[in-house]
Amino acid sequence: MAEKAAAYDVARGGWSETRTCVVLGGRGFIGRTLVNRLLRLGGWIVRVADSSSHSLLPDSSSGSDSLLSDAISSGQASFCHVDVLDTSQIVKVTTGADVVFYMEPTDLDAHDFCNCYMIIVQGAKNVINACRESKVKRLVYNSSADVVFDGSQDILNGDESFTYPGKFKDMTVDLKFQAEGLIRVANNIGGLQTCVLRPSNVFGSGETQFVPLLANLSKFGLAKFITGSGGNMSDFTYVENVAHAHICAAETIDSRVVSVAGKAFFITNLEPIMFWEFISLILEGLGYQRPFIKVPTWMVSYVVILSQYIHDKLSYRMYRYSVSPHYIVQLASRNRTFDCSAAQKHLGYSPVVSLEDGIKLTVASFSHLSKDSSFMRFGNFDEQSKAEKLLGSGIDVLLWRDERRTFMCFLILALAFYWFFFCGKTFTSSAAQLLLLVTAILYGYGILASDICGFAVQNIPSSCFEIQNSDMKNSIRSISYMWNRVVCSIRLLAKGEDWSRFFKVVAFLYLFKWIVSFSLAVLVGIILVFAFTAFFIYEQYESVIEGLWAVLLFGIMESKGLIISTLPESVTAFLRNDNGSHQEKVHFS
Numbered sequence: 001m002a003e004k005a006a007a008y009d010v011a012r013g014g015w016s017e018t019r020t021c022v023v024l025g026g027r028g029f030i031g032r033t034l035v036n037r038l039l040r041l042g043g044w045i046v047r048v049a050d051s052s053s054h055s056l057l058p059d060s061s062s063g064s065d066s067l068l069s070d071a072i073s074s075g076q077a078s079f080c081h082v083d084v085l086d087t088s089q090i091v092k093v094t095t096g097a098d099v100v101f102y103m104e105p106t107d108l109d110a111h112d113f114c115n116c117y118m119i120i121v122q123g124a125k126n127v128i129n130a131c132r133e134s135k136v137k138r139l140v141y142n143s144s145a146d147v148v149f150d151g152s153q154d155i156l157n158g159d160e161s162f163t164y165p166g167k168f169k170d171m172t173v174d175l176k177f178q179a180e181g182l183i184r185v186a187n188n189i190g191g192l193q194t195c196v197l198r199p200s201n202v203f204g205s206g207e208t209q210f211v212p213l214l215a216n217l218s219k220f221g222l223a224k225f226i227t228g229s230g231g232n233m234s235d236f237t238y239v240e241n242v243a244h245a246h247i248c249a250a251e252t253i254d255s256r257v258v259s260v261a262g263k264a265f266f267i268t269n270l271e272p273i274m275f276w277e278f279i280s281l282i283l284e285g286l287g288y289q290r291p292f293i294k295v296p297t298w299m300v301s302y303v304v305i306l307s308q309y310i311h312d313k314l315s316y317r318m319y320r321y322s323v324s325p326h327y328i329v330q331l332a333s334r335n336r337t338f339d340c341s342a343a344q345k346h347l348g349y350s351p352v353v354s355l356e357d358g359i360k361l362t363v364a365s366f367s368h369l370s371k372d373s374s375f376m377r378f379g380n381f382d383e384q385s386k387a388e389k390l391l392g393s394g395i396d397v398l399l400w401r402d403e404r405r406t407f408m409c410f411l412i413l414a415l416a417f418y419w420f421f422f423c424g425k426t427f428t429s430s431a432a433q434l435l436l437l438v439t440a441i442l443y444g445y446g447i448l449a450s451d452i453c454g455f456a457v458q459n460i461p462s463s464c465f466e467i468q469n470s471d472m473k474n475s476i477r478s479i480s481y482m483w484n485r486v487v488c489s490i491r492l493l494a495k496g497e498d499w500s501r502f503f504k505v506v507a508f509l510y511l512f513k514w515i516v517s518f519s520l521a522v523l524v525g526i527i528l529v530f531a532f533t534a535f536f537i538y539e540q541y542e543s544v545i546e547g548l549w550a551v552l553l554f555g556i557m558e559s560k561g562l563i564i565s566t567l568p569e570s571v572t573a574f575l576r577n578d579n580g581s582h583q584e585k586v587h588f589s
C-alpha cells in the first residue's frame with residue numbers, strides 16, 4: 001500500500017500531505033466512530049488496529065461498516081489484528097504512522113484485577129514504548145472524565161486544574177488514572193508528543209454499556225426510579241464529538257502555537273443537562289416511561305450492597321460491567337459538569353453534533369431495544385389491576401371498592417376473631433354460643449311487632465339464608481381458579497426458569513413458617529389485617545412495589561449473570577463483545 005509522507009505546515013496551520021494514522025481499539029465504540037470520521041474527512045490513511053475484527057466481515061450491512069469496507073478496498077484503510085499486550089505487534093502497525101490514537105476496552109471484568117491492570121496500565125506502557133520504537137511523533141490517548149471523580153463530592157464546572165481525588169473507589173478508574181499519567185509523562189521523551197482527552201459520559205450509536213443497561217433496567221421496571229433528588233447536573237458527550245476532539249488534538253499537538261502536548265483536556269457537548277432529564281429523554285425515545293419515583297441515594301446504595309452480598313454469598317459470576325454499581329449510583333446522584341474552555345481554546349474543539357441531535361441519533365440506533373408494544377408504551381387504564389386479577393371475581397370487597405360493605409365485613413370478621421380467640425373459651429363452645437346468640441337474635445327479631453312506635457320492622461326474607469346456585473357456582477369457580485393458579489405456579493416452578501416466581505414463593509413460605517411458629521391467633525389476626533390492607537395498598541402503589549421488588553430481583557439476577565440472557569441473541573453477542581472464533585481475522589498488509 002502506498003502511503004504518502006506527511007508534515008505539519010506551521011505557516012498554513014494545516015497538513016501538507018495525506019497523513020497516516022493508527023486507531024488502536026479501532027473496532028470499539030469510540031474507535032469505530034473515529035475511524036469513520038477520519039475516512040469521511042479524507043486526507044487520512046487509516047490503519048484500524050484491534051484485537052477483534054468484530055463486524056468487519058464483508059457482508060456487514062451497516063452504513064458505517066460499508067464505508068470502512070470500501071476504504072479497505074480502495075487502500076484508504078487497512079485492518080491489523082493487534083494485541084496491546086504484544087509490543088512487537090504495535091510496533092509493526094505503527095511504523096511509518098504520523099499519529100496514533102489509542103483507546104483501550106471498556107468491557108473489562110472489574111473483578112479480574114490482573115487482566116484490567118495488564119490491559120489498561122501495561123497496555124499503555126507498551127503503546128508508549130512501541131510509538132518510540134517506531135518513531136511515531138504523536139499519541140492521542142482517550143482517557144475519561146471519570147479520573148477526577150471519586151463520587152464523594154460534586155464537580156461543578158471543573159476544569160483541568162481540578163485535583164485528582166486521593167483515593168479511587170473504582171479499580172478500573174484508578175488504573176485508567178495511572179495509564180493517563182504514564183501517557184502524559186511520556187511526552188517529549190524520544191521525540192514523542194502526547195495528549196490526553198477526557199470525555200465525559202460518552203453516548204451514541206454502538207455504545208455497549210449505558211443504553212443497553214438502561215433498556216434492561218426498564219424491562220425490570222427499575223427505570224421508574226430516580227436516585228436522589230433528580231436535580232443533579234451532568235455533562236454528556238456525543239461520540240461523534242469525541243472523535244472530532246481526537247482529530248483536533250492530532251492536528252494541534254505539535255503546532256507549537258499553543259501548548260497541547262503533555263496536557264489533558266475535558267471534552268463535553270458543552271450542554272450540561274440534568275442527569276435524570278437525559279436519562280428520561282433516552283428512555284422516552286425508546287418508548288419507556290420516564291423515571292418518576294425518587295429514592296434516597298442511601299437506599300439505592302443499600303440495595304446495591306444487598307445485591308453484591310447475595311452475589312458474594314452465592315459465589316455467582318457477575319455480568320461484566322467495567323465500573324462498579326456503587327460508582328454508577330454516585331454518577332447518577334451527584335453534580336458532574338466540566339469546563340471545556342481549554343479544549344475550545346487550545347484544540348480548537350467545539351461540538352459538531354448538538355445534544356438534542358445526539359440523543360435522537362442514539363435513540364434511532366437503539367430501536368431494537370425499544371419497547372415495541374404501544375399498549376405497554378402508553379398504559380391501558382381500563383385494564384384490570386394485578387390485585388384484581390389476583391383475587392379473581394367476587395372478592396373485590398378486599399379492594400375497598402364499596403367502603404361501607406368492606407367496613408361491615410371487616411367489623412363482623414374482627415368481632416368473630418375476638419369471640420373465638422380472646423373470650424377464653426374453647427373453639428367448640430365459642431361456636432355453639434355464637435349459634436345460640438344468632439338464633440336468639442333471629443327469634444327475637446321474628447316476634448317483634450311489624451310497627452314499633454311508628455317505625456316499620458321489616459321481615460327478613462327467607463331467601464336471605466339461602467345460598468343461590470349462582471353464588472355457589474361462583475365460589476366453586478373461585479376455588480378452582482385459585483387451585484389452578486397454584487398448580488400452574490408449581491408447574492412453572494418445576495421448569496426452573498422463573499426466578500421471580502421462585503423467590504416470591506420462597507419468601508411467602510418462609511413468612512408463613514415464621515408466623516405459624518407463634519400461635520394460631522396471631523396467624524389468623526395477621527391474615528385478617530393483611531387481607532384488608534395488603535391488596536388495597538398493592539393496588540394503589542402497584543408500580544412502586546413492583547419496582548422495589550424488581551430492584552431486589554435485578555440484583556439477584558445480575559449476580560447470576562441472567563440479565564444478559566433476557567436480551568435477543570444479536571444484542572447479547574454484541575454486549576459480550578463475543579467475537580467468536582468463527583470470525584475471520586483480517587490482517588494488516
Ligand SMILES: NC(=O)c1ccc[n+]([C@@H]2O[C@H](COP(=O)([O-])OP(=O)(O)OC[C@H]3O[C@@H](n4cnc5c(N)ncnc54)[C@H](O)[C@@H]3O)[C@@H](O)[C@H]2O)c1
Pocket residue numbers: 024025026027028029030031049050051052082083084085103104105106107119142143144145176199200201202203207208
Ligand atoms: N464508553 C464510554 O462511555 C466512555 C466514556 C469515556 C471514556 N471512555 C474511554 O474510551 C476508551 C474506549 O472506550 P470504548 O467504549 O470505545 O471501548 P470499547 O470496549 O468499545 O472498545 C475498545 C476496543 O479495544 C479492543 N481491544 C480489547 N482488548 C484489546 C487488546 N488486548 N488489544 C487491542 N485491542 C483490544 C476491543 O476489541 C474493542 O474494539 C476507553 O478507554 C474508555 O475508558 C469510554
